[in-house]
Amino acid sequence: MRFHILRISLAATLGLSSAAWAHHSAAMFDATKTNTLVGTVTQYQFENPHAWIYLMVVNPGGTQKQYSIEMTSPNLLQRAGWRPATLKPGDRVTVKIHPLHDGSNGGSFVEITLPDGKVMSQQRAG
Amino acid sequence: MAQELKCWLVAAVCAPLMAGALLTTPARAQSPGDPASAAVSKPAFDLTGTWWVTQPEGAAGFKPDPPLKPEAMKVWQEVNRRRAAGENFRDKSGLCLPEGMPLIITRVYPIEVHQTAKMVTIIYEYENNVRWIYLDGRPHPKPEDIIPTYMGHSIGHWDGDTLVVDTIGMNTEPDIQPGVPHTAKLHIVERMRLTPEGFVDQITMDDPSILEKPWVTQKRYKKSDAELQEYHCLLENNHFTVDADGVLRPH
Numbered sequence A: 001m002r003f004h005i006l007r008i009s010l011a012a013t014l015g016l017s018s019a020a021w022a023h024h025s026a027a028m029f030d031a032t033k034t035n036t037l038v039g040t041v042t043q044y045q046f047e048n049p050h051a052w053i054y055l056m057v058v059n060p061g062g063t064q065k066q067y068s069i070e071m072t073s074p075n076l077l078q079r080a081g082w083r084p085a086t087l088k089p090g091d092r093v094t095v096k097i098h099p100l101h102d103g104s105n106g107g108s109f110v111e112i113t114l115p116d117g118k119v120m121s122q123q124r125a126g
Numbered sequence B: 001m002a003q004e005l006k007c008w009l010v011a012a013v014c015a016p017l018m019a020g021a022l023l024t025t026p027a028r029a030q031s032p033g034d035p036a037s038a039a040v041s042k043p044a045f046d047l048t049g050t051w052w053v054t055q056p057e058g059a060a061g062f063k064p065d066p067p068l069k070p071e072a073m074k075v076w077q078e079v080n081r082r083r084a085a086g087e088n089f090r091d092k093s094g095l096c097l098p099e100g101m102p103l104i105i106t107r108v109y110p111i112e113v114h115q116t117a118k119m120v121t122i123i124y125e126y127e128n129n130v131r132w133i134y135l136d137g138r139p140h141p142k143p144e145d146i147i148p149t150y151m152g153h154s155i156g157h158w159d160g161d162t163l164v165v166d167t168i169g170m171n172t173e174p175d176i177q178p179g180v181p182h183t184a185k186l187h188i189v190e191r192m193r194l195t196p197e198g199f200v201d202q203i204t205m206d207d208p209s210i211l212e213k214p215w216v217t218q219k220r221y222k223k224s225d226a227e228l229q230e231y232h233c234l235l236e237n238n239h240f241t242v243d244a245d246g247v248l249r250p251h
Helices: A073-077 B013-024 B035-039 B072-082
Strands: A005-008 A032-043 A052-058 A064-070 A090-100 A106-113 B049-053 B112-117 B118-126 B127-132 B153-159 B162-168 B187-195 B198-206 B215-223 B240-242 B247-249
Touching: A032 A064, A052 A090, A073 B049
Parallel strands: A064 A106, B127 B153
Antiparallel strands: A005 A032, A032 A052, A032 A090, A052 A064, A090 A106, B049 B112, B049 B215, B112 B118, B118 B127, B153 B162, B162 B187, B187 B198, B198 B215, B240 B247
């Protein structure tokens, strides 16, 4: 009951589309929606072609769902300040995603709030 | 331009034509007895350095839309329709297959250019691709000698303030952009110019089997301080599979 999902729909206003970051099409993601997930990191894979965050989210009813969140490549992420140790299992974080169209538990990474309150995106500085 | 567009047909005729064009340039480096160096001309600029393709022209495809023949248009419309419906349809890049020319140009990753009098080498961070553009005056291989490759065979020459690059011999596995296939007749002429903002690559693609007329597009690059790093698209790290209907799905 400590964790919950906030579903917020808003127009994607990022300067770069996820198509620009991915080696594959972004058609599977709904870029018109941004959902906010609060949960615990179970895995953080920092590898090409894409980094992934696996996030365990506890619904208000107590059931758990693991979300697979796709990021861009480590090459671009490290230019935005990400490192292999930026996340570790057990970290409690808030992650915004563009959800998968098919409704399954996953999406394209938009932004994260780390345990220390720092907010990170995949935007390259400069 | 018309002269360049015919080059893929008659590579043997093309080289003298290009050499003729080069006679108008004021200075050329020549080594007597080395036929290949006869067409080496004075470069108008040096692209050596790191560049990054700019948005929004850089992402995933080319603008404006291609002037497709009716049959090819049906394929493209189907891809657009299914992607609008949320399917990663006809997504070969998503399976870690090489992009090749010209799709590699649309990847929004840094490139590193090394230019000498006889060669421009472009290293693409995206999947560690390399492209060699020969400036030494050699012609394309004869049609019967062409071994299709992802990057094709590129030769370049200087036309005043412009580097003209002619590419043929691209294999037909990758689409030009998703949903726009091509044949072995694909011929690309690029006109690269240096501007105060960066460098501009005007790209003219022709494939009479697919296109009603040559498809003229453009990409712009800005100088970057990025240092290129290794990028392999490893299938074992790829969380996607393609289903029987040709749709890429996460797993």
